[in-house]
Amino acid sequence: MDRVLITGGAGFIGSHLCARFLHEGCEVICIDNFSTGRPANIYPFRNHEGFQLITYDVTGYLHIKGPVSLVLHFASPASPKDFLEMPIQTLKVGSLGTHKALGLAKAKNAGFLLASTSEVYGDPEEHPQSESYTGRVDPVGLRGVYDEAKRFAEAMVMAYHRSHGIPTRIARIFNTYGPGMRVGDGRVLPNFFTQALRNEPLTIYGDGSHTRSFCYIDDLVEGLYRLCFTDYSEPVNLGNPEEISMLDLAREIIRITGSRSSLEFRELPEGDPVRRRPDIRLAMERLDWKPLVDRKTGLQKTLDYFRGNNGLNA
Numbered sequence: 116m117d118r119v120l121i122t123g124g125a126g127f128i129g130s131h132l133c134a135r136f137l138h139e140g141c142e143v144i145c146i147d148n149f150s151t152g153r154p155a156n157i158y159p160f161r162n163h164e165g166f167q168l169i170t171y172d173v174t175g176y177l178h179i180k181g182p183v184s185l186v187l188h189f190a191s192p193a194s195p196k197d198f199l200e201m202p203i204q205t206l207k208v209g210s211l212g213t214h215k216a217l218g219l220a221k222a223k224n225a226g227f228l229l230a231s232t233s234e235v236y237g238d239p240e241e242h243p244q245s246e247s248y249t250g251r252v253d254p255v256g257l258r259g260v261y262d263e264a265k266r267f268a269e270a271m272v273m274a275y276h277r278s279h280g281i282p283t284r285i286a287r288i289f290n291t292y293g294p295g296m297r298v299g300d301g302r303v304l305p306n307f308f309t310q311a312l313r314n315e316p317l318t319i320y321g322d323g324s325h326t327r328s329f330c331y332i333d334d335l336v337e338g339l340y341r342l343c344f345t346d347y348s349e350p351v352n353l354g355n356p357e358e359i360s361m362l363d364l365a366r367e368i369i370r371i372t373g374s375r376s377s378l379e380f381r382e383l384p385e386g387d388p389v390r391r392r393p394d395i396r397l398a399m400e401r402l403d404w405k406p407l408v409d410r411k412t413g414l415q416k417t418l419d420y421f422r423g424n425n426g427l428n429a
């Protein structure tokens with residue numbers, strides 16, 4: 116693992132991965148077109164001698180000089196607001212971008228890891244969601260652009276694995292949070308934190324009874340890192356199974372920020388999954404991994420970030 120290429124390396128998760136692989140002594144090539152990634156995310160290691168940034172859209176042909184040992188494909192809009200604003204780019208990066216990234220891995224004899232998502236389960240009838248659940252996705256619904264792109268990406272990865280014998284990994288990533296999230300990306304935690312810190316009403320979509328399960332970024336990165344070193348090619352859920360309703364989350368954020376914000380109920384967006392919680396038994400068995408950071412600690416660290424220069428002032 117000495118030269119690692121990370122597409123979407125300036126994004127929230129991608130930039131944490133860049134930092135981790137640099138820390139492990141690897142060279143890191145980050146490719147990003149900054150459609151949702153941010154220079155601020157890679158600022159801390161921009162001058163690191165092992166770090167190289169290529170500003171490029173990965174749906175185009177990828178030419179990289181020299182060896183590459185591992186390709187991590189993280190480029191994609193990933194928040195509902197972003198992929199609804201960029202539906203075609205989302206479909207292209209999940210399909211054409213995945214194809215190009217796999218082609219590069221094949222040419223370099225490299226390993227490959229796909230950032231997939233809990234969205235492949237759609238609005239699930241099975242709860243919690245295990246890897247064997249095939250999902251309930253509406254291909255023509257608004258979220259279909261992301262869900263189907265990632266489902267296609269998984270199919271493409273498995274085809275390259277089966278046809279070309281590439282050592283591939285698929286991580287199905289559930290809701291993740293922490294420093295590096297973009298203010299204004301429309302996700303629930305950046306919204307709630309921003310609103311609470313400004314004493315504005317917290318916007319709850321629907322009646323607040325819908326749930327998510329939030330994993331702190333450091334736990335996720337550890338899971339992804341371990342997944343790279345297994346020989347397991349089937350999809351693996353990575354997330355924190357601790358589930359919370361959006362109403363309880365809003366109250367928690369108001370409490371920890373000491374905000375005077377009220378709650379404002381808005382219409383639930385189309386296709387918004389009602390419940391989401393990962394079954395992580397496979398990751399526990401295969402990776403000897405489980406999340407270690409509890410929500411209280413994780414939210415406090417995230418609050419510090421949103422309060423500081425990298426968050427609200429970025």
Ligand code: UDP
Binds near residue numbers: 384387
């Ligand atoms: N949500 C909310 N208020 C907001 C933003 C999001 O109630 O200001 C809800 C949203 O409807 C969803 C959940 O929070 O049920 C998580 O949404 P997010 O956009 O963070 O990601 P998702 O898990 O839907 O991909």
